[in-house]
Amino acid sequence: MIETFTVKQAVQLTGFKTPHMLDYLHRTGIVRPSRSATPGRGRRRLYTFRDLVLLRSVNHLLRRGLPVRKLKLAIVTMRKKFHDIPLNGRVGADRYVLTNGTDAYLVDGEAKIFDLTKNGQMAFFFMLDVETIRNEVAEQIAKLKA
Secondary structure (H helix, E strand, O other), X not given: OOXXXXXXXXXXXXXXXXXXXXXXXXXXXXXXXXXXXXXXXXXXXXXXXXXXXXXXXXXXXXXXXXXXXXXXXXXXXXXXXXXXXXXXXXXXXXXXXXEOOOOEEEEEOOOEEEEOOOOOEEOOOOOOOHHHHHHHHHHHHHHHHO
């Protein structure tokens, strides 16, 4: 049998301060508990381990500034366009979600980046290796002094 957790336990385990945010995420369809009885008022919601991982991920994204509206858009996009990614399971080491506090991006292990807040369109990023740049500047300073 799959272990389940109550709303109160889910709040404690995922870092939310009160059950109100979980209620909101449930009402808006962002996160739905896997093991709940039939939907309806007064029904007990039960969360699985996978649900808790998703909720904690959502909490991290929200704390880093991603607006709820864009979070919902990102999850809807992942469900539509990237349905091979289990949203309440393991994404995999070669795929991960990033946020800049405004938008959410899915980074594929094949160096593909998709903007989840813009219907999954491909995006471009430039990554700077600060250590390499630091070494280049140090070399230039050494040449200047020579």
